[in-house]
Amino acid sequence: MNTLILKKIMTNRISQREIALEVGVSLGKINKEVSILKKNGYINEKNSITKKGKDLLESNHPRRAIILAAGYGMRMVPINTEEPKGLLEVNGEPLIERIIKQLYNVGIKEIYIVVGFMKEHYEYLIDKFDVKFIINSHYETYKNMYSLFLARDYLINSYIIPCDIWFKENPFSNVEGESYYLFSKEQVINSKWKVQPRGGVKKSSKELGDRMVGLAFINRRDGKLIKDLLNKVNQSPNLFHNFWEKILEQNKKFILKGKLISSDNFKEINSYEELRDLDFNSSHLQSDSIKIIENILKTDLNGISNIKVLKKGMTNRSFFFEHNDDKYIMRIPGKGTDELINRHDEFETYEAIKDLGWTENILYLNPNNGYKLSKFIKNAKNCNPNDLQQVAKCMDLLRKFHSSNIKVNHCFNLYKQINFYEDLRNGQSAYRDYKTIKKRVFKLRPFIERNVKKKALCHIDANPDNFIFSKNHLYLIDWEYAGMQDPDIDIAMFAIYAMYDQQKIDKLIQFYYHNQCDSLTKQKIYAYIAACGLLWSNWCEYKQSLGLDFGAYSIAQYRYAKEYSKKVLNYLGE
Missing domain, CATH: 1.10.10 (Arc Repressor Mutant, subunit A)
Incomplete structure (x- = not known):
């Protein structure tokens, strides 16, 4: 005071x-x-x-500032595929530049920016404002608690600032007293804190609390305290999956004073629509994907609403949106996708199957860059691989498709793709016995090729998530990997995606063959399970080299390669 x-x-x-x-x-x-x-x-x-x-x-003069700018900003789709959110422009000025200028205006020039996602885009700030970088290499895994941990040595007499916030008036000062955390007077559901008249912060007795803005000032005493708390978090790294504000609650109390700001004096930009509402003319609103949507649907920015990022896919980044009374999905190819998928082959496949009544409704597909706009299937749910009735219907659809006599000019060469993904990962496998297992899998190739009865257009990526039930209709979507192949490969693919054991695999085979599958064909499907397991294991290792991790799925695929190659070779007496 x-x-x-x-x-x-x-x-x-x-x-x-x-x-x-x-x-x-x-x-x-x-x-x-x-x-x-x-x-x-x-x-x-x-x-x-x-x-x-x-x-x-x-x-009590603030000496420095820490700007947190490492994260994806996943809610910023589709913008975050082209620019990190700290560089989004409002009235022609990047958010982070406005923050830096406001700090400069009160004499604060010692500025640390914690960067991670698209860090190279921020590099110019070093020359323009003499800022210092702290690199967060774990931005994909942890939330901003880890970013603040990396900057813990600079907490004393420092502002902590999120990069995605726009202040109408300068919130910083050349003199501060007690440490504080900034709240807005706006009442929101996702806050449990309420700022009291004299600055204390207590848990709200209602479901609503004061909105947490993200900005804080930390004086000398509290800087030491928060640094100690961050060092304790480092002893239990799972806590880095939280936002940094988590450490401000100690013994069920908020350890900093609260300071209130009017909701009219700032805007936190967490989504495309929030940026649009603040600055309709922002250059970042016109991303490539938005231009496609505007052209195909004959609309403008105001006609696009309820944009949401979809669950992060293994290959692509996609977002959902609404236009008028309809819903759509825009696919944006993910990191490293160009190496994995031939978009011209994909385009040929969609042209070949476009008259089928059980694929997604494609409104736009670019064979050069993979951008795809499709209509959202209403009342949709993915196949549950543990629901045998649903699985039986999926196998009947596959069988029907394989009998449709649709042809394309490209094939899916399984063993060539195994080598291709192996080359892409550019280094030794993480599995110590990889060379032995690969040799075993390749030993199955002559057996497979001798017993191929026919070639048909196959989905290749026939996993349960790509079978969509909608009321009384069943769809098969996402044909990126499709090509001419032995239909039995799709059975194997479904099995390994579902991570079935042998009993469930045998049941799946009989669903497809209506209980008429002979022993030789079953062993061939086992051989496909081994080969496809190695294929996707290499695929996972390549993706991991790009910083993406698929957890139990990756090890499961390698286990299929190892166990089922052994089963088939034993059957063949080799």
């Missing part, structure tokens, strides 16, 4: 009554504090600040 009153006296030269109204406490409280300041020599009898008072203010 003392430094706050001193600041008001020095900067505004306002009366004690005016200070009381502005601070939100009684006049009597201000008069008492002023008396203490006079007694201690911080102000004189004329209520002017003394040299001692100025020294006190100087000791």
